[in-house]
Every structure is written in structure tokens, then in C-alpha cells.
Amino acid sequence: MPKIMNRLLVLLLPIFIVGCEIENDNRIGLGMKVDFLVTSECMKSTIEHTQNLITNGSSFSFELDEYEVNLTMYEQTDIKTSFEIDIDGQHLDEDIGVFYRKTDALAKAFKNSIIKHCSNKNGI
Known part of the structure; x- marks a missing residue:
């Protein structure tokens, strides 16, 4: 009897x-x-072209392609800068797959924009 119960649970578990x-x-x-x-x-200066830019020290809030974005810079040294970017699309009626594809592309483009505008290689 326990084998039958185990099999039944294995079949019902995905449904639950x-x-x-x-x-x-x-x-x-x-x-x-x-x-x-x-x-x-x-x-x-990299994000000035966005809408509704609000700055607070090393934190930035803005809109990017209809998404609400919060960016916080955490560590700044001569050799590294780390930051967190939060992208909120709750107000849009998008499928989760579409949301992840779009935000992944936005995050990559944003990072490339920072590299292009702020890299020491560009004299900035």
C-alpha cells in the first residue's frame, strides 16, 4: 500500500x-x-536623457522605456564600481517572459552606455 500512495503523491504533487x-x-x-x-x-550624465530623473546622492530614480528604474551605487574605487539596478514593470500588462527579455536587454544596454560614457579609456 505505501508504494501506491507514493506513486499517487508523485502524480498529484505537480498539480498542487x-x-x-x-x-x-x-x-x-x-x-x-x-x-x-x-x-x-x-x-x-549617462541617465540625464531619461524621464523623471530624481537624484539623491548615489541613488537615482528614473523612467526608462516605460519602466520605473531605481539605481543605487554601492562601491566606488579607482578599479571598480558596483551598483544595483531595480526595474519595475508592475504597472504594465506584460507577460513575464516578455518582461524578462526586455529588462535583460535594457540592463545590458544601460551597462554598455555607462562603459561608453564613463570609461577611463574614453578620457572621462
């Missing part, structure tokens, strides 16, 4: 898991780093 699935809220936080110093001024 799917029935109790937590809905994703289209929000993601990503940690990033670049191997050079990024000053707050350079970070600000």
Missing part, C-alpha cells in the same frame, strides 16, 4: 504545485559592476 503558483509581479533587481571608477556625475 501549479495550483499554488505565486504570480510574478514583473519586478527585477540586478547587481552589476564595471572595472573602472564611475563618478556620480558621470552616472547622472
Whole structure:
């Protein structure tokens, strides 16, 4: 009898898991780093073209492609800058797969923009 119960549980478990699935809220936080110093001024100049820019020291809030973005710079040295970027798309009615693809592309483009504008190789 225990074997039958175990098999029954194995078959029913996926049904219970799917029935109790937590809905994703289209929000993601990503940690990033670049191997050079990024000053707050350079970070600000990189994101000045965005809408609704709010700065508070080393924290920035802005809109990027209809997403609400919060960026916080954590470590700044001559050889490394690390920051966290939180992208919120809860107000948009997007499929979670679409959201992740778009935000992944946005995060990569944002990091490339920082590299292009703030890298020591560019004389900044």
C-alpha cells in the first residue's frame, strides 16, 4: 500500500504545485559592476536623457522605456564600481517572459552606455 500512495503523491504533487503558483509581479533587481571608477556625475550624465530623473546622492530614480528604474551605487574605487539596478514593470500588462527579455536587454544596454560614457579609456 505505501508504494501506491507514493506513486499517487508523485502524480498529484505537480498539480498542487501549479495550483499554488505565486504570480510574478514583473519586478527585477540586478547587481552589476564595471572595472573602472564611475563618478556620480558621470552616472547622472549617462541617465540625464531619461524621464523623471530624481537624484539623491548615489541613488537615482528614473523612467526608462516605460519602466520605473531605481539605481543605487554601492562601491566606488579607482578599479571598480558596483551598483544595483531595480526595474519595475508592475504597472504594465506584460507577460513575464516578455518582461524578462526586455529588462535583460535594457540592463545590458544601460551597462554598455555607462562603459561608453564613463570609461577611463574614453578620457572621462
